[in-house]
Amino acid sequence: MPDPRFFESLPALDVAALAQRIGAEVLRGGDRKVSAVAPLGSAGSGDVAFMGDRKFVQALKDTAAGCVIVPAAAADHAPADASVLVSPTPQASWAEASMLLHRSIPLTAITSAEAAEDDSVVIEPGVVLGQGVRIGRGSRIGANTVIASGVQIGRDCVIGSNVTVGFALIGDRVKLYAGVRIGEAGFGAAGGRTGPIDVPQLGRVIIQDNVTVGANTCIDRGAYDDTVIGENTKIDNLVMIAHNCVIGRNCLIAAHTGISGSVVVGDGVIFGGKAGIGDHLKIGAGARVAGGAGLLADIPPGETWSGYPAKPIRQFLRETVWVSKQAAKKRDDKE
Template identity: 55%
Template sequence: MTPDPRFYDALGPVSLAELARLTGAELSAPEAGERQVLGVAILSRAGPDAVTFLTNARLLPELAAARPGACFVSAGEAAGLPDGCVGLVTGQPQAAYAQAAERLHRPRRVGEGGTPAAVEEGAVLAPGVVLGAGARVGRGTLIGANAVIGPGVAIGRDCVIGANVTLGFALVGDRVRIHAGAAVGEPGFGAAAGAGGLVDMPQLGRVILQDGVTLGANSCVDRGAFEDTVIGENSKIDNLVHIAHNVRVGRNCAMAAFTGISGSVVIGDGVQFGGKAGVADHVVIGDGAIVAADAAVMRDIPAGEKWGGSPARPFRQWMRETAWLTREAGRRKGTQA
């Protein structure tokens, strides 16, 4: 899988020798310096034309299964590379991968040339709307004043896009409502330590908003780092919610204001979040679960369960513990008096 060409320009091919010079890496097989790669890819998606990175020896079996053309790797793990995979040996594999991504892929920006935008009959664009090259707007869609629709973005029919929305790197279904000031498709948060300090990790994925989604005012939905960020059909997101990169939200979910979902969380269908709930990265929340307001979810929640507290645990357990603490606090206060 390569980054979607509607949103990213491919700048390859690039030789491994050039990548080594760019990143300060050393080739494990110098004779392979003229071998070329077309792009970067995460480990699970890497193929013979891609360069990836490895920071944990436990992932060597996954690397062997993927068989990428090249891999940024530390000296201690270079010996474990599979046949046919050329090592780019460096002390900062992740940061080197980020540099390679900038050399091989470039996000398309508003104002650049390309295929003209296409607007179906019956769509309405308010004053100040900006459409990037190749953007598509469906019949009956209303786009509010000063909204910016990035290159390649596809918006379905009968949608409402509010004033001052920024919408990029995204595919939007029918009957979607995005309220004023929302930011969809901005880079997700990720950084790696490099020789000169922290460097931003590449964010080469997309955002997919399925039919009937509502996204509240001033909310943020980050595009994926390489996979997509997906919000499922008919899910309703309140104002001031943040959904990070690679998150997958199921159908008919509801999130109240100030909810924050960290990267790579998987949320089932029909899940509900109270206001100011927070979820740690890579957590899985099962179908029909309920997360109470102000909960801090640090581990997986089984389907159908209700959790609350910080850290979050099953709701009845949390209530019993809270009641016990209240009684104990009152008892101690009475003793001291």
């Protein structure tokens, strides 16, 4: 279930009514009531899940979801006790179901006194605070910053000017510099009946203690699970961290780095400037990604990778030297 501090649940629907509204066909179980959406692995009896790729057939067989949305070819793999909806575009249908069952809580402004733990909290001019916001002792919120409904901010934090924070839980002694965007919707789209539709992002951002986030950096909330930034990690200006990423403790991320969705980063990893990281990768503890590298494969712990596509740095340097020698030899032959 999405965090009720950030999302409100809309009235439950029976499966038949849901199918009609999302353009799916009821195969069985149209009278079941459903009240939420969830992934296959964590769905319960009142949840709607989907399977859009054959690699998740086993997850479909094992799911406890009350209702599943599947392509026709996968219907036989659905659990016998689940309601089954058939759709040519299961993910898009699930996204439409998400919008019928969940909605983000709108921003209703409250006073500084309602949000602050005590008088040591400093709220500068132009700050907007949403319903349910809590700000810990000794924290400072910069001018014209917006803290959306339900956000929790720890003690002794420094939030710069023109920052937006939503769908987030923030630890103690965190610094967010000017223009930071925390908790915006991650980039998720699915092909639907009339073209691509946005997939609702129902997760959160968790920022642990002593994290620093540089100016104009964006950290997206999870699609359903959380985006997590581990304690004492330091992030430079103009960094992009996409939905569902889990960044370990004591990491260093230099400017213009882009980390795609669902990347898992171990403790103590260093990213050079302008590194680009492909989605669903795992980077082991203590690894290093050189500046400008384009990473398309997992990195084992402790290794340094460079180049595009990135590879172990010794291999990259050997290949670079070989290419340079071959080019020089061709020039000499022409002369």
